[in-house]
Amino acid sequence: MNRTPYTIALIQTGCRASAEENLAAHLDLARRAAALGADVICLQELFLGPYFCQQEDARLFDLAEPVPGPTTAAFAKLARETGTAIVVSVFEKRAPGLYHNTAAVLGREGDVLGVYRKMHIPDDPAFYEKFYFTPGDLGFLAVDTHVGRIGVCVCWDQWYPEAARLTALKGAEVIFYPTAIGWHPAEKDLLGDEQKSAWTTVQRGHAVANGCYIAAANRIGFERPLADGNNAQGAGIEFWGSSFVAGPSGEINALAATDEETILLAQVDPERIETVRRGWPFLRDRRIDAYAALTKRFDD
Numbered sequence: 001m002n003r004t005p006y007t008i009a010l011i012q013t014g015c016r017a018s019a020e021e022n023l024a025a026h027l028d029l030a031r032r033a034a035a036l037g038a039d040v041i042c043l044q045e046l047f048l049g050p051y052f053c054q055q056e057d058a059r060l061f062d063l064a065e066p067v068p069g070p071t072t073a074a075f076a077k078l079a080r081e082t083g084t085a086i087v088v089s090v091f092e093k094r095a096p097g098l099y100h101n102t103a104a105v106l107g108r109e110g111d112v113l114g115v116y117r118k119m120h121i122p123d124d125p126a127f128y129e130k131f132y133f134t135p136g137d138l139g140f141l142a143v144d145t146h147v148g149r150i151g152v153c154v155c156w157d158q159w160y161p162e163a164a165r166l167t168a169l170k171g172a173e174v175i176f177y178p179t180a181i182g183w184h185p186a187e188k189d190l191l192g193d194e195q196k197s198a199w200t201t202v203q204r205g206h207a208v209a210n211g212c213y214i215a216a217a218n219r220i221g222f223e224r225p226l227a228d229g230n231n232a233q234g235a236g237i238e239f240w241g242s243s244f245v246a247g248p249s250g251e252i253n254a255l256a257a258t259d260e261e262t263i264l265l266a267q268v269d270p271e272r273i274e275t276v277r278r279g280w281p282f283l284r285d286r287r288i289d290a291y292a293a294l295t296k297r298f299d300d
Contacts, residue, residue: 009038014221034082076110142170182239
C-alpha cells in the first residue's frame with residue numbers, strides 16, 4: 001500500500017461557447033495541472049458544454065457519447081503524455097434510449113481503470129436530471145491509480161452519507177465529486193449563504209465520518225437554458241465555484257474562489273488517514289448488525 005503523499009488537482013472553470021472549445025480548454029487546464037505536479041486530476045461535471053439539464057428537451061440526448069468514446073480518448077492520450085490519472089465526466093450513451101451521468105477514471109497509461117454512473121439523480125427546478133439520466137447500476141467505485149486508491153461519486157451524490165461510506169469502505173483514500181451546483185437567482189439573497197454552507201459542511205462531514213479526503217470540483221459562471229429548447233424561459237443558474245479539498249478531520253486543505261478559473265492543488269497523505277482513523281476509529285465501532293433499516297425508504 002502506498003504511503004507516499006501525492007498531489008491532486010481540481011479543475012474549476014466556466015463554460016465556453018462550443019464543445020470543441022470546452023474540450024480544448026479542459027485539456028489545456030489538465031496539462032497545466034500536470035505541469036504543476038498533479039498526480040491525479042479531476043474535471044468538473046459535464047464540462048463539455050452548458051449544464052443542459054435546466055430544461056427538458058429530447059434533442060439534447062444527441063449530446064451524449066459512448067464510454068469509452070471521443071472525450072475519454074482525448075484525455076487518455078493526455079494521461080499517457082503526462083503520466084497522470086484523470087477523472088473525466090461524460091454524458092454517456094449506453095444504448096438507444098439509455099443514458100447516464102458518468103465518470104470514467106483513466107490511468108496514467110490511458111486505460112480505463114473504472115467507470116462510475118451517478119447513483120442519485122435529482123429532479124428539482126432547473127436540475128431536471130431524471131429526464132436525461134438513468135440511475136447508476138454499477139455500484140460505488142474505488143480503483144487503484146499509480147499513486148493511491150481513489151473513489152468517485154458525482155454531484156447530487158454529495159448529499160448522501162451512504163454513498164461516501166460505501167466508497168470509503170472500498171478503500172478510497174480520496175473521494176472525488178465532479179460537480180455542477182449553484183444558486184437560483186431568486187433564492188440567492190435569502191438562501192445563498194445557507195445553501196453553499198450546507199454543501200460544504202455535509203462533505204466535510206463525510207471526510208470526518210470516513211477518515212478520508214473529499215475533493216469537489218465545481219464550475220463557475222452564469223448559465224441560462226439553451227435558447228431554443230423547451231422550458232427555455234428559466235432564470236438560469238449561477239454556479240458558485242468554491243471547489244475544495246477537505247482532509248480526514250474535515251479541515252479545508254484547499255479552497256477556490258466562487259468566480260475564478262482555478263487549478264486547485266492539494267496533497268493527499270495516506271499516513272494522515274492512518275493517524276486520524278487510529279484516533280477516531282469510526283470504522284471499528286460501526287454496528288453493522290444494526291443497520292438493516294437503511295435498506296428501507298422510511299422505517300415506519
